[in-house]
Amino acid sequence: MDSNNSRRSFLTTMSLGLVATGIGAGNAQAFTLKNPGRDKQDPRYIGQKGKRFGMVIDLRKCVGCQACTASCKCENNVPTGQYRTYVSEYEIGVFPNVRKAFLPQLCNHCENPSCVSVCPTGATFKREDGIVVVDDTVCWGCGYCINACPYDKRFFNKLTKVADKCTFCAHRVDKGLLPACVETCVGGARVFGDLNNPNSEISKLLNMFPTNVMKKDQGTNPRVFYIGLNDEISDIPVSEAILDDLAKKIDKTPLAQWSVAYEGGK
Amino acid sequence: MYDLVLNTIDTITPARPWGIDIPNYFWFTGVSVAAFIISSFGNVFGMKSYKPIAGFSLLVAFVLLVAAPLNLIDDLKQPGRISNFFTHGWENFPTSPMKWGVLILVSYFFLLLFNVLIFYREYFVHAYHCTNNKFLKTIFKIASLWRIKLGEAQEQKNHKIGLILSVIGIFFALSVEGYTGYILGATHGVALWHTPLMPILFLASAMVGGTGLLVVILCIFQRFFADFKKIDYDMVDRLMKLLAWFIVIDLTIRFFWLTFAIPFNGEEKYALMRFFKANLTETILIEYILCLLIPMVIGFVSKLRKNLFISLFGAAICSIGVWDFRWNIVIGGQSIGRTTPGLLNYIPDFWGQDSIISALSNWGIFIALLCLVMAIFPWDKEMSKYYKQ
Ligand code: SF4
Ligand code: SF4
Ligand code: SF4
Numbered sequence: 216m217d218s219n220n221s222r223r224s225f226l227t228t229m230s231l232g233l234v235a236t237g238i239g240a241g242n243a244q245a246f247t248l249k250n251p252g253r254d255k256q257d258p259r260y261i262g263q264k265g266k267r268f269g270m271v272i273d274l275r276k277c278v279g280c281q282a283c284t285a286s287c288k289c290e291n292n293v294p295t296g297q298y299r300t301y302v303s304e305y306e307i308g309v310f311p312n313v314r315k316a317f318l319p320q321l322c323n324h325c326e327n328p329s330c331v332s333v334c335p336t337g338a339t340f341k342r343e344d345g346i347v348v349v350d351d352t353v354c355w356g357c358g359y360c361i362n363a364c365p366y367d368k369r370f371f372n373k374l375t376k377v378a379d380k381c382t383f384c385a386h387r388v389d390k391g392l393l394p395a396c397v398e399t400c401v402g403g404a405r406v407f408g409d410l411n412n413p414n415s416e417i418s419k420l421l422n423m424f425p426t427n428v429m430k431k432d433q434g435t436n437p438r439v440f441y442i443g444l445n446d447e448i449s450d451i452p453v454s455e456a457i458l459d460d461l462a463k464k465i466d467k468t469p470l471a472q473w474s475v476a477y478e479g480g481k
Numbered sequence: 482m483y484d485l486v487l488n489t490i491d492t493i494t495p496a497r498p499w500g501i502d503i504p505n506y507f508w509f510t511g512v513s514v515a516a517f518i519i520s521s522f523g524n525v526f527g528m529k530s531y532k533p534i535a536g537f538s539l540l541v542a543f544v545l546l547v548a549a550p551l552n553l554i555d556d557l558k559q560p561g562r563i564s565n566f567f568t569h570g571w572e573n574f575p576t577s578p579m580k581w582g583v584l585i586l587v588s589y590f591f592l593l594l595f596n597v598l599i600f601y602r603e604y605f606v607h608a609y610h611c612t613n614n615k616f617l618k619t620i621f622k623i624a625s626l627w628r629i630k631l632g633e634a635q636e637q638k639n640h641k642i643g644l645i646l647s648v649i650g651i652f653f654a655l656s657v658e659g660y661t662g663y664i665l666g667a668t669h670g671v672a673l674w675h676t677p678l679m680p681i682l683f684l685a686s687a688m689v690g691g692t693g694l695l696v697v698i699l700c701i702f703q704r705f706f707a708d709f710k711k712i713d714y715d716m717v718d719r720l721m722k723l724l725a726w727f728i729v730i731d732l733t734i735r736f737f738w739l740t741f742a743i744p745f746n747g748e749e750k751y752a753l754m755r756f757f758k759a760n761l762t763e764t765i766l767i768e769y770i771l772c773l774l775i776p777m778v779i780g781f782v783s784k785l786r787k788n789l790f791i792s793l794f795g796a797a798i799c800s801i802g803v804w805d806f807r808w809n810i811v812i813g814g815q816s817i818g819r820t821t822p823g824l825l826n827y828i829p830d831f832w833g834q835d836s837i838i839s840a841l842s843n844w845g846i847f848i849a850l851l852c853l854v855m856a857i858f859p860w861d862k863e864m865s866k867y868y869k870q
Contacts, residue, residue, distance in 0.1 A: 250570070306490055335577045353565050355566060357558075362668050367495035472828060
C-alpha cells in the first residue's frame with residue numbers, strides 16, 4: 216500500500232514535470248523537427264520556391280587566375296588558409312606530351328547531399344531552391360558532414376567554429392545578384408542560374424554541350440556541371456601527389472595537424 | 482604508369498574533422514560492450530565458470546562507458562551546444578547513425594547503471610540495515626533503488642529484474658557497437674569505411690580488445706585490491722582461450738572485408754591499394770602479427786597461456802592492437818584523398834582540444850573512476866563468494 220502510494224506520487228511528479236517541460240519548450244520553440252529558421256519560414260532558410268539553382272563551369276575558358284577564389288574569400292569573410300572555392304592546377308600526360316589543366320572546385324549543391332542526411336542537428340540542409348546551407352547557430356561541430364561529403368568541400372571555419380562551405384552566395388542570389396565567383400570570373404567560365412527555367416543561360420549550355428560532374432558514382436547528383444572535365448582529373452584519388460609534395464618540401468611548409476604527405480604517397 | 486599521368490601542381494589540403502579523440506572513443510565503447518557481454522556469460526547465460534567475474538566485468542563495462550563520451554564532447558567544436566542535438570534535426574533520424582546512435586548510447590548508460598545497482602542491491606540493503614548514520618542510510622537507500630526489504634522473495638525478484646535488464650542490455654550493447662560501425666560504414670565517400678561489414682568488424686575486434694583489457698584489470702585488482710589477494714589462474718586461462726577464439730572471428734571478418742574491398746571494387750580498390758601500400762609494413766607487423774597472431778597463439782597453446790606473464794603480455798598487446806586498429810581505420814580512412822591526390826598525414830596536437838593530452842586525460846579519468854567505483858562497490862565480496870565454495 217505504502218509503496219503503491221509512493222510509486223503513484225513519483226509518476227504524478229514525473230508526468231507534471233514532463234508536461235511543464237513540454238510547454239516551456241513549445242513556447243521557446245526549442246524543440247523542432249527541422250530547424251528553427253525553417254520552422255519560422257524565414258525566407259533565407261526556405262529559398263526561392265520553384266527554382267533550382269546550379270552552376271556550369273566551362274573548363275575550356277578557365278585560365279586559372281584564382282580571381283574566383285579571391286572574390287569568394289572577400290565576399291564571405293572566409294578565414295586565411297581556408298577556401299570555399301579553389302582552382303586546383305594539374306599537369307596531365309607524360310613527357311613530352313604534357314599539358315596543364317585547371318579545376319575550379321566548390322560545393323556541388325548535390326540533389327541528394329550526403330552531408331545533409333547524416334547531420335544529427337539538422338544544421339545543414341537543402342533549401343527549396345536546392346542550395347545546401349549550414350545554419351551556424353545550430354551546428355554543434357561534430358564534423359560528420361565534413362567526412363560524409365565525397366568531394367571534400369566542407370571544413371570547420373576557424374572563426375565561427377562550425378562546419379562551413381560554399382552557399383552559392385545565397386545572400387546575393389536572394390537579392391537577384393550572381394554569386395561573387397561568377398561575377399568576378401575573368402574567363403567567363405562560371406555560369407550560374409535556374410535549372411528549372413529552360414531559357415536560362417545555364418539550361419541552354421546544358422542542352423548545347425555534353426557535361427560531366429565530379430564522382431558520378433557517389434549517387435549524390437551534383438548540381439555543378441563541367442564542360443570538358445577530363446577523366447583523369449575526376450579520377451583524382453589514383454594519382455600521385457608528386458609536384459605538390461616537392462614544392463612543400465622545398466618551401467619547408469610546416470606540417471599542420473592534417474597535411475599532404477611529403478614523400479610520394481607516404 | 483596510370484599513376485603518373487596526372488600530377489598536382491597546386492591544390493589545397495582538404496579538411497579532416499576527426500582526430501585522436503574518435504579512435505579513443507570507439508575503443509572505450511567497444512571494450513565496454515565486450516566487458517558487458519562477458520559479464521552476461523555468467524549473469525544471463527548461466528555459465529558457472531564466468532560467474533565470479535560477472536559483477537566485476539559489469540563494473541568495468543560501466544566505467545568504460547562513463548569515460549567514453551567525454552572523448553566525443555572534447556571532439557565537438559561547439560560543446561556548449563549539446564542540447565541542439567536533442568532539440569533539432571529529427572528529420573534526419575533514419576539517415577544519421579549519429580542521431581540514433583547517441584540515443585542508444587544514452588539508453589545503454591542507464592541500462593548499465595540499473596544493471597549494476599540491481600546486481601549489488603543485496604549488499605547495499607545489508608549496509609543500510611547495518612548503519613545508523615542518517616546520511617549513509619540515505620545513500621544506501623538510493624543505491625538499493627529505494628527497496629530495502631530483505632529475504633528470499635526479494636532476492637528472487639532482484640534476480641529476475643537483473644536478468645531482464647541484462648537481456649535488454651545485451652541488445653543495447655550490440656547496438657552501441659553496431660552504431661559506431663554504421664557511422665563509418667554509412668560514409669560512402671571514404672573507401673576504407675564504406676562496407677556493411679563495419680558494424681560486425683567493430684564488434685569482433687571490440688570483443689578481442691575488451692577480453693584483453695579484462696584479463697589485465699582482473700589480474701591487477703585480484704592481486705592488489707581484493708581481500709583474498711590471489712589471482713584466479715583458471716579464469717585467466719579461460720579468458721585467454723576465449724580471447725584466441727575472438728581473434729579467429731575477428732580475422733575471419735577482416736579476411737572477408739579486405740578480400741571484397743580490394744580485388745573487386747572500382748575506384749575504392751585503387752584508393753585502398755594506395756592506402757595499404759603505404760601502410761603495409763605497419764599494418765602487417767603491428768596490427769596483424771604482433772597484436773593478433775601472437776596473442777592468438779598464446780591463447781591456443783596451453784603451455785603459454787598457463788604462464789601468467791606471457792598471458793598478460795598477450796592480453797595487453799591485443800588490447801593495444803585493437804586501439805591501433807581503430808586508429809588506423811579512423812585516421813587512415815581520413816588520410817585517403819577524395820578530390821586530391823595522394824595520402825594525407827595526421828600529427829595529433831600535443832596540447833588543447835582533441836590532442837594527445839586530452840586522450841591521456843581521458844585515460845586518467847577512466848582509471849580514477851575505475852578506482853572510485855571499485856572502492857564503492859563490493860566486487861571482491863561478491864567474487865570471494867565463489868572462491869570459498
Ligand atoms: S558537395 Fe558535399 S557539401 Fe556540397 S552538397 Fe554535395 S555532399 Fe554536401
Ligand atoms: S558539423 Fe554541424 S553541420 Fe556538420 S553534421 Fe555536425 S552538426 Fe551537422
Ligand atoms: S575566375 Fe574564372 S577563369 Fe579565373 S580561375 Fe576562377 S573560374 Fe577560372
